[in-house]
Amino acid sequence: MAIRTVSTMVHPALRQKAKKVRTFGPVLQKLADDMLETMRDEPGIGLAANQVGVLQRVIVVELPKDDDEPRSGKTYAVVNPKIVKASREQEEMEEGCLSVPGLVGDVWRSVEVTVKGRDVKGKPIRIKARDLLARVFQHEIDHLNGILFIDRVESPDNIRRIVRPEEAETEEQREAATALI
Numbered sequence: 001m002a003i004r005t006v007s008t009m010v011h012p013a014l015r016q017k018a019k020k021v022r023t024f025g026p027v028l029q030k031l032a033d034d035m036l037e038t039m040r041d042e043p044g045i046g047l048a049a050n051q052v053g054v055l056q057r058v059i060v061v062e063l064p065k066d067d068d069e070p071r072s073g074k075t076y077a078v079v080n081p082k083i084v085k086a087s088r089e090q091e092e093m094e095e096g097c098l099s100v101p102g103l104v105g106d107v108w109r110s111v112e113v114t115v116k117g118r119d120v121k122g123k124p125i126r127i128k129a130r131d132l133l134a135r136v137f138q139h140e141i142d143h144l145n146g147i148l149f150i151d152r153v154e155s156p157d158n159i160r161r162i163v164r165p166e167e168a169e170t171e172e173q174r175e176a177a178t179a180l181i
């Protein structure tokens with residue numbers, strides 16, 4: 001495994017549509033492994049291949065372990081992910097992104113989604129996600145389509161500055177700087 005550089009806003013791959021993966025093998029496995037290691041190193045709770053400059057439809061998601069959240073701590077690596085069902089019920093929540101450093105914004109997302117795709121070996125998978133997990137999947141699949149959370153905020157007033165965890169001086173700032181996707 002190796003840690004790769006996370007692209008930030010100016011990188012063109014963030015604004016491009018990633019291509020469908022057609023070859024399952026060691027190259028794909030290495031990409032997924034590297035993405036996981038990169039996400040954990042940042043740290044983040046989700047990462048799309050565009051964010052490491054690779055235009056392939058691959059995402060990884062891993063929520064931190066939380067006793068109140070049954071699916072937390074589980075690792076997802078999904079190839080060619082697609083939202084096949086999204087609840088009409090939506091929720092507005094603050095979002096940040098590893099590729100948009102220093103900014104967070106309030107974004108409306110479906111509370112529940114069903115994601116279909118393949119695992120890194122090519123086996124079909126189907127994931128039913130709600131709340132934060134559902135949000136992360138929607139955010140990452142947006143990345144594969146060249147969309148950033150700042151495109152989804154209702155108005156620029158909903159975008160705020162934050163400091164990175166290592167620069168945080170108060171506990172409040174540190175909390176706001178976590179959970180980047």
Ligand SMILES: [Zn+2]
Pocket residue numbers: 096097098099139143181
């Ligand atoms: Zn992001």
